Amino acid sequence: MTKRDWQSITLSAVLLAVAACLPLTGDAYMLSIGITIAMYAVLATSWALFSGPTHYISMATAAFFGLGTYTTAIGIENGLNYWVTLPIAAVLGAVLAVLVGLATLRLSGVYFVIFTLGLAELVRQVVTWGQNVSGQKGLYVLTDITEVHIYWQLLVLAAIVYLTGWAIGRSRLGFALRIIGDDEEVARHSGINTSRAKILLFMVSGATAAVVGSVLAPRYIYIEPALAFTPMLSFLVVIMALLGGTGRLWGPLVGVIPFTLLWEAISASFPNQTTLLLGLSFLVIVYLLPRGFVGLIESGKRKLREREAFA
Amino acid sequence: MDILITGLLLGGTYALIAMGLNLQYGMARIMNLANGEFLVAGGFAAFWFYTAGQVSPLLTLFIVAPLAFGLNWLIYVVMLRPLVKRAKSHGQLEVDAILTTFGLAFVSVGIMLALFGGDYFSYSYLARPITLIGDTYALNRVTAAVAAVIICGGLWLWLNRNRAGMSIRAIAVDPKSARLVGIDVPKLSALAFALGGAVTAVGGALISTFLTLDASTGVMFTLKALVIVIMGGVGDVRGTIVAALLLGILETFVATLIDPGLTLAAAYLLFVLILLFRPQGLFGRRTT
Numbered sequence: 001m002t003k004r005d006w007q008s009i010t011l012s013a014v015l016l017a018v019a020a021c022l023p024l025t026g027d028a029y030m031l032s033i034g035i036t037i038a039m040y041a042v043l044a045t046s047w048a049l050f051s052g053p054t055h056y057i058s059m060a061t062a063a064f065f066g067l068g069t070y071t072t073a074i075g076i077e078n079g080l081n082y083w084v085t086l087p088i089a090a091v092l093g094a095v096l097a098v099l100v101g102l103a104t105l106r107l108s109g110v111y112f113v114i115f116t117l118g119l120a121e122l123v124r125q126v127v128t129w130g131q132n133v134s135g136q137k138g139l140y141v142l143t144d145i146t147e148v149h150i151y152w153q154l155l156v157l158a159a160i161v162y163l164t165g166w167a168i169g170r171s172r173l174g175f176a177l178r179i180i181g182d183d184e185e186v187a188r189h190s191g192i193n194t195s196r197a198k199i200l201l202f203m204v205s206g207a208t209a210a211v212v213g214s215v216l217a218p219r220y221i222y223i224e225p226a227l228a229f230t231p232m233l234s235f236l237v238v239i240m241a242l243l244g245g246t247g248r249l250w251g252p253l254v255g256v257i258p259f260t261l262l263w264e265a266i267s268a269s270f271p272n273q274t275t276l277l278l279g280l281s282f283l284v285i286v287y288l289l290p291r292g293f294v295g296l297i298e299s300g301k302r303k304l305r306e307r308e309a310f311a
Numbered sequence: 312m313d314i315l316i317t318g319l320l321l322g323g324t325y326a327l328i329a330m331g332l333n334l335q336y337g338m339a340r341i342m343n344l345a346n347g348e349f350l351v352a353g354g355f356a357a358f359w360f361y362t363a364g365q366v367s368p369l370l371t372l373f374i375v376a377p378l379a380f381g382l383n384w385l386i387y388v389v390m391l392r393p394l395v396k397r398a399k400s401h402g403q404l405e406v407d408a409i410l411t412t413f414g415l416a417f418v419s420v421g422i423m424l425a426l427f428g429g430d431y432f433s434y435s436y437l438a439r440p441i442t443l444i445g446d447t448y449a450l451n452r453v454t455a456a457v458a459a460v461i462i463c464g465g466l467w468l469w470l471n472r473n474r475a476g477m478s479i480r481a482i483a484v485d486p487k488s489a490r491l492v493g494i495d496v497p498k499l500s501a502l503a504f505a506l507g508g509a510v511t512a513v514g515g516a517l518i519s520t521f522l523t524l525d526a527s528t529g530v531m532f533t534l535k536a537l538v539i540v541i542m543g544g545v546g547d548v549r550g551t552i553v554a555a556l557l558l559g560i561l562e563t564f565v566a567t568l569i570d571p572g573l574t575l576a577a578a579y580l581l582f583v584l585i586l587l588f589r590p591q592g593l594f595g596r597r598t599t
Contacts (some may be wrong), residue, residue, distance in 0.1 A: 057406065104586060107586060109406075115582065117344075118534045118578075125576050126576055129576075235413075272425065273421060273425075275417050275424060276419040276425075278417045279420070282415075283418070285408045286407055286411045286413075290439060
């Protein structure tokens with residue numbers, strides 16, 4: 001590890017410690033916003049782990065999230081300990097990712113986008129149907145877990161995701177993925193098993209989203225398919241990650257914080273205009289910020305350096 | 312038998328919608344995720360003209376089509392052409408097009424929500440029974456399917472007999488070689504995209520005579536149209552029609568015998584089977 005690695009690890013640890021102190025303020029509203037930000041930070045970062053280097057846009061976060069929520073809810077109803085349901089959710093999320101990956105990731109990227117776009121809706125229809133057949137409507141998740149616990153769990157999860165992302169970035173797998181993103185043909189010719197690499201990374205991303213779903217299940221208390229599989233979640237994750245920029249591990253976080261605050265403000269005062277905002281954000285990303293805030297920051301830095309060089 | 316014919320009738324309308332998407336994705340090479348929103352907009356127009364002025368939805372088609380054509384042409388020229396020019400590779404263009412049209416889809420849903428509100432809308436047009444081969448069907452479904460068949464037939468003739476239509480098919484096969492034989496690719500791509508939008512909007516006006524729509528149902532139709540286009544083979548008109556009829560029948564089958572809430576699941580089942588066994592589509596040729 002180089003000196004810079006140590007520097008960034010220390011900085012991240014300090015930031016994480018500061019973030020962990022948020023509940024000490026005792027402000028319930030701050031904590032609730034904190035949970036939302038932490039949740040999207042984990043989801044967007046793990047999304048970018050896969051979609052960043054490969055440019056395969058996954059619209060399926062909600063499917064994995066809902067899967068996790070339902071795993072915890074059903075597990076607790078059947079007498080399982082809450083903590084046992086988290087690893088189960090991770091495994092189920094990874095299994096779903098493998099199935100989706102096997103069907104679509106061997107083919108061109110468009111099939112993957114289309115398939116993931118409808119995946120949450122598909123799972124929702126199947127779950128609703130299952131409930132109709134069994135005559136059950138929703139599920140109660142009654143635990144003694146409070147908001148503060150959820151927040152801290154999300155922070156731990158964030159730390160794990162960042163460490164995983166950092167490790168993948170340095171591994172052969174991360175290198176292979178960057179080549180796939182540049183040119184899949186070249187990657188195949190240099191002996192990379194492209195489908196295997198893509199499916200492996202999609203598993204990491206899917207398992208993480210499922211665990212986030214489990215962690216948040218106690219917050220909802222009452223769970224029904226329309227809530228757990230809301231497609232809005234997938235789109236928000238895509239926008240936040242792309243807005244921040246997927247070129248760096250910390251990129252999505254830069255998008256998550258301002259967008260969550262903006263989203264909260266707009267939903268509070270103009271609840272009917274959120275769809276419009278969502279659409280405009282996509283257009284802004286494509287036309288004005290193709291590399292996200294990260295791209296903006298880095299080109300700013302470069303200009304500054306050039307100016308210094310001339311002076 | 313009952314299910315088969317209802318399915319065929321539904322499939323006829325699906326064929327029209329998927330044909331619109333095929334013109335945009337197969338020929339103009341833009342994956343348009345806002346396709347379903349144009350369908351809903353067409354449906355809204357038919358609904359509005361019918362309830363406000365008692366104009367028959369079949370006449371509304373002649374207003375909807377040119378409007379949708381113009382709007383889609385503008386979208387292509389103003390928003391998508393810069394992306395086509397900027398893209399370094401096909402993959403890059405695909406990602407940009409997906410994000411842009413997805414954004415457009417949300418913007419149109421937002422506008423429609425603001426204009427019409429979030430309620431379901433439906434009206435009763437030709438809701439009379441008609442007897443075909445011993446069973447009764449709703450006249451509006453039959454009319455919509457017949458209109459769809461006529462329009463699909465016209466499109467097929469145009470693509471096979473007309474010079475512009477044949478040039479568009481040449482672009483679908485290979486845009487680079489099409490330029491070598493003197494085809495104006497940028498102009499005809501815009502034409503194909505605009506035409507695709509018009510066909511979809513017409514399909515929406517027809518479908519609104521027998522289905523209940525609301526501002527946010529567009530994406531479901533986009534997904535179904537995509538599944539049909541991929542199943543039939545991208546850029547293949549014949550395949551699109553066969554695939555649309557298949558999906559119509561399967562959906563009616565699932566809705567009648569299992570649960571009406573599982574229609575998308577049915578479409579996905581077909582999608583997965585196609586991806587696993589014939590990713591190039593029913594009639595598509597395997598690319599190297």
